[in-house]
Amino acid sequence: MGQPPKYQHAIVIGASIAGLCAARVLSDHYDRVTVYERDTLPAEPAHRGAVPQDRHVHILMARGAHEFETLYPGLLDDMVAAGVAKLESRPDCIHFGAAGHVLGTGHTLDREFTAYVPSRKQLEWQIRRRTAALAGVEILQRDVNAPRFDGEHQTVTGVVLSAPGTNEFVPADLVVDASGRGTRLPAWLDEWGFARPHEQTVDVGIGYSTQQLRIPDGLIAEKVVVAGASRTQQAGLGMLFYEDGTWGLTTFTVNHVAPPQTLDEIYEVADAVLPEPLAAAIRQGEPVGDIAFHRYPVSRWRRYDKLQRFPGGIVPIGDAVASFNPTYGQGMTMTALQAGHLRRLLAAGTRHLAYDLARATAKSTYPVWTMNAIGDLTLHGTEGPAPWWYRPVGALFDQFLGAAENDRVLAEWFLRRFSLLDSLYMVPPASIVGRAIRHNMSLWWAQKRASAPVPGPDPVLGR
Numbered sequence: 001m002g003q004p005p006k007y008q009h010a011i012v013i014g015a016s017i018a019g020l021c022a023a024r025v026l027s028d029h030y031d032r033v034t035v036y037e038r039d040t041l042p043a044e045p046a047h048r049g050a051v052p053q054d055r056h057v058h059i060l061m062a063r064g065a066h067e068f069e070t071l072y073p074g075l076l077d078d079m080v081a082a083g084v085a086k087l088e089s090r091p092d093c094i095h096f097g098a099a100g101h102v103l104g105t106g107h108t109l110d111r112e113f114t115a116y117v118p119s120r121k122q123l124e125w126q127i128r129r130r131t132a133a134l135a136g137v138e139i140l141q142r143d144v145n146a147p148r149f150d151g152e153h154q155t156v157t158g159v160v161l162s163a164p165g166t167n168e169f170v171p172a173d174l175v176v177d178a179s180g181r182g183t184r185l186p187a188w189l190d191e192w193g194f195a196r197p198h199e200q201t202v203d204v205g206i207g208y209s210t211q212q213l214r215i216p217d218g219l220i221a222e223k224v225v226v227a228g229a230s231r232t233q234q235a236g237l238g239m240l241f242y243e244d245g246t247w248g249l250t251t252f253t254v255n256h257v258a259p260p261q262t263l264d265e266i267y268e269v270a271d272a273v274l275p276e277p278l279a280a281a282i283r284q285g286e287p288v289g290d291i292a293f294h295r296y297p298v299s300r301w302r303r304y305d306k307l308q309r310f311p312g313g314i315v316p317i318g319d320a321v322a323s324f325n326p327t328y329g330q331g332m333t334m335t336a337l338q339a340g341h342l343r344r345l346l347a348a349g350t351r352h353l354a355y356d357l358a359r360a361t362a363k364s365t366y367p368v369w370t371m372n373a374i375g376d377l378t379l380h381g382t383e384g385p386a387p388w389w390y391r392p393v394g395a396l397f398d399q400f401l402g403a404a405e406n407d408r409v410l411a412e413w414f415l416r417r418f419s420l421l422d423s424l425y426m427v428p429p430a431s432i433v434g435r436a437i438r439h440n441m442s443l444w445w446a447q448k449r450a451s452a453p454v455p456g457p458d459p460v461l462g463r
């Protein structure tokens with residue numbers, strides 16, 4: 001098999017995580033790659049107006065770190081050199097609560113587990129500077145008005161840039177839509193005579209309130225603190241120790257509950273979901289800047305994989321395809337996986353890029369999307385239609401997390417799966433299910449014995 005052909009020009013709409021990863025992959029196959037971003041791109045790690053979520057805690061899953069490193073060799077070492085915390089088989093660096101259970105991870109893990117804790121602005125900046133340095137790649141500050149569609153050949157031929165008074169057309173062999181969850185691709189498809197993709201949604205109704213804090217040294221041993229929402233507690237919290245020595249503290253609410261509006265209300269969430277020493281340490285923190293807010297109404301998966309017809313010359317990637325409940329911290333990792341699919345398909349010289357990419361993306365999205373939906377609909381009280389089997393699976397999952405509170409093997413299994421490391425499927429093997437059942441049974445017996453009435457003196461023997 002010879003080398004796949006090299007094409008001339010690819011255009012990427014959007015220079016956030018998805019657009020940058022796509023440009024990285026395309027640079028191996030196209031002479032020129034132009035990334036158009038309408039936002040101002042800072043020269044240093046800094047927040048961006050067009051990506052308001054970057055003010056809130058962004059967890060980088062262990063799997064995501066691995067995928068980004070594959071795309072950008074040396075990235076993780078560079079981040080560590082910039083001060084990013086690296087957690088190596090040291091789960092005592094993580095306080096992890098999920099669905100009301102705190103995992104018993106205060107021990108050394110049996111298998112290697114490495115996680116990195118960059119701020120979102122640090123990660124994006126590191127990726128951006130590496131992408132911009134690639135031969136043939138240009139990142140330009142321009143707003144894309146729309147792709148241009150050639151009806152005769154049923155293909156996209158480039159993009160039209162928004163500019164006052166002009167309609168500048170830039171031709172390309174391929175356009176990648178990495179414009180995020182607000183993409184207009186479904187509307188463009190409609191305009192060009194194609195069906196819109198069916199949208200799967202979960203009405204999660206999430207509200208975010210984030211305060212950056214400077215907490216005196218020595219008060220918190222962990223570098224990552226996570227306490228998810230539960231059936232009885234519709235608020236949760238994520239807290240990361242950043243490379244500049246500050247903490248990002250995000251509190252969130254689910255199911256359309258109003259998020260905290262003041263620092264006192266943020267403290268109240270911390271008091272409710274964290275052990276006392278952690279909550280007390282937060283209260284000793286000095287606020288840096290103002291509270292940032294964000295609303296995330298629905299998780300959305302656009303099923304491009306189900307379309308019968310699709311134009312040539314364009315593919316969507318990243319949040320433009322699937323936008324996951326952000327409280328589970330998976331979006332960037334799932335985006336990096338999509339970039340991996342694009343890379344493999346281009347290297348294999350596929351002739352049906354849009355179709356093959358949509359299929360590969362659906363395959364990696366399905367298990368993660370489904371597990372999230374089960375968590376939302378059965379453990380967080382989100383309303384919405386759910387297949388009959390979600391409830392029993394949710395109940396089993398709750399049982400499993402209960403057992404993982406005191407069983408390090410179960411806790412490690414969960415941590416690795418939650419980090420999307422071993423598999424994207426959260427389906428435990430029989431040995432792990434058996435262990436969880438045995439654990440919960442012995443707990444149940446111990447509780448039963450402890451609550452049994454203490455027998456009095458034997459009436460016959462008198463003792």
Ligand SMILES: Cc1cc2nc3c(=O)[nH]c(=O)nc-3n(C[C@H](O)[C@H](O)[C@H](O)COP(=O)(O)OP(=O)(O)OC[C@H]3O[C@@H](n4cnc5c(N)ncnc54)[C@H](O)[C@@H]3O)c2cc1C
Nearest residue numbers: 014016017018038050053058059144180318319326331332
């Ligand atoms: C509140 C919140 C918290 C999150 N937390 C996490 C987390 O903990 N962990 C995690 O992994 N993920 C998290 N995510 C998800 C993560 O932010 C995204 O998955 C990630 O940014 C990938 O998105 P993207 O690059 O596809 O799109 P986006 O990040 O939305 O970027 C789209 C880019 O396209 C540009 N653009 C749009 N239209 C045009 C146009 N016409 N012309 C030029 N440029 C254009 C925009 O300016 C923007 O820069 C969170 C998301 C939210 C909302």
